[in-house]
Amino acid sequence: MPAEELYLTGLHIEQYRHATYRPDPYYLEGLKRDPGDIRLNNAYGSLLMRRGCFEESEKYFRRALKRATWKNPNPYNSEPYYNLGLSLWYQRRMEEAFDAFYKATWSNEQQEMSFYYLACIESMRGNYGSALELVEKGLVKNAHNIKARGLKVYVLRKLGRYSEAETMIRENLKVDPFDYVSRLELAELAKLTDLSQNGSNSAEYDRVIAEVCGLMRDFHEN
DSSP: HHHHHHHHHHHHHTTOOOOOOSHHHHHHHHHHHHHOOOHHHHHHHHHHHHTTOOHHHHHHEEEEEEEHHHOOOSSOHHHHHHHHHHHHHHTHHHHHHHHHHHTTSSSGGHHHHHHHHHHHHHHHTTTHHHHHHHHHHHHOOOTTOHHHHHEEEEEEEHOOOHHHHHHHHHHHHHTTTOOHHHHHHHHHHHHHHHHHHHHHHHHHHHEEEHHHHHHTTTTTTO
């Protein structure tokens, strides 16, 4: 079986969550034949990352990138850069993750989520102006990315742009009524407003929190 067919077989098993076969032997057999194969390294690294093997997955993404950047520092498909960024993100190696995500923005398919994670990292650093620019670039690619929309609300609040944040919250909840980030940001805005006026939390804050808890139904996952 050629390496390409081994890759496609492993991918098929993953996509259909096959009950009796695992994709690993197919990916690994393909990598025996060509250790630098871009798609096989990226696929197997992604499989390991979804299993929580973040350090192990990093090795395969870097192998894929070694081949992908052999002739060009900006490869045709930057998915391995994006996956490397995620692997580093989960390892809490944010400086390296930032660089990988930035490289991933080279190709169209990875821009939306790469800009989102870049904005997350800049928010963690307290660079809210830069975070706003980055999250807006991601929203250009997908205006309905609810995670990015919630992040933008958070950043606007941190920048003191409360009116814009509240307007966007209302828009977000039209897109997704179960956008918990926006609802909790609404509670934060209510708290800020009332603290500035009365020095204590408001009835509006309590109402929003109660509404969020009701929607979550006390499910830990929510």
